[in-house]
Amino acid sequence: MTEPARLPTRQLLQPDLPAFDTRGVEPALREALAELLLTMADDEFVLGFWDSEWTGIAPLLEEDVAFSSLAQDEIGHARVWYEMLAQLTGSDADEIAFGRQAEEYRHARLLDHPRTDWAFSIARRWLYDTADSVRLAGLTRSSFAPLAEVVAKVRREERYHLLHMDAWLRRLAGHPGEPRDRLEGALTTLRSDALSVFAPLDGEATLIAAGVLDAPIAELADRWRSVASGVLSELGLPALAEGLPPLDGRSRAEPSESFRWLWSEFTTVRRLEEGVTW
């Protein structure tokens, strides 16, 4: 038997992002952009892996397809943000995505919760998608062109996620008994952590001064709260928590046990063989 032809090795994350010039970016702005990109990348990356936990076991075949597709979209988005971050900081996207310890990830605490049940996944995703759409809207006129370009593209894809989640939120809310009870329970559990998507960033003032972000993050949180609360109150569902986004919404001394487990799953291949290529 002849040895099978060796496939060309490729990195886990393909460097598909066009190269951009980072020389003109001031160090303070570079640091602030890196922080913003890491939070956005980690959010999409972690959510994509939670979504993929439904592959094969979703309650309906159509949802098996949908959640697998959502997972692929989110990990695709994370890939571009990690690539952009790697170019900006002269590092490696694979290393950032897979090479960190669990406590170094900066995803919002909302995404620290496990997949749980179907109602919980819908509630969490609806909260995240509504928040993410407000965050992306705040970046559409970003002065940092590579970011603005990808945001324009990503927003067109994310509207399908939002549409799908909103249809499910209404479907569960409209069925008294177990569906609605579970949805209410999930929203009650998540009502304060939902705000963690808008946890303040150290470089926020720099991002606003440079025209990357169009408003303080607390203002984005208010925009989100008014949109999301409108829908929740229309459906008579548990309200969001009051108050400001938590200061430690993205950096916590201890990530949840669930996230530690997820981390061990998505880093398995990487940890089996250092520097492995796909």
Place this chain on the structure above:
Amino acid sequence: MTPTQATRPLESAVWAALHDVHDPEIPTVSVVDLGIVGDVRVEGSRLRVELLPTFVGCPALEVMRTSVEERLRGFAAKVEVAVSFAQPWTSERITAEGRRRLRQSGFAPPPQDAGDDHGLLPQLPAADCPYCGSRNTTLENAFGPTLCRSIYYCADCRQPFEQFKMV
């Protein structure tokens, strides 16, 4: 930059050759008709082609990039195929020929009358059934077998079909 008299014939030849390259997920439509080729530029002995991803996470992009490189080998001393987000790919970029071929292969082309609504809850317009032309169709799943496709059902000819998503 406008192409010079000398480079224009080469550019035309490149565009013609790119009609032979297909999206592996929709093999009946060329990358040109899908609007994926953003730019073809000849500068001296260098040929640069820019591809626009239909979806950010599209796994077929790398295959298309390789196919384009292979098809264009020999067209210039240096052939470079790059990916760009500078102009976002939108479903409006699919040509009339691309839409015709999509329909022919059983895909509804993306709707053209949807505008650029980024409200919280945009409404997706109905899809025309590619088999019987009926508008009496329902969205079965916004997500389909690939990132760029949704699943619909035609109540008139009772056929499930896919629509190329509007993005």
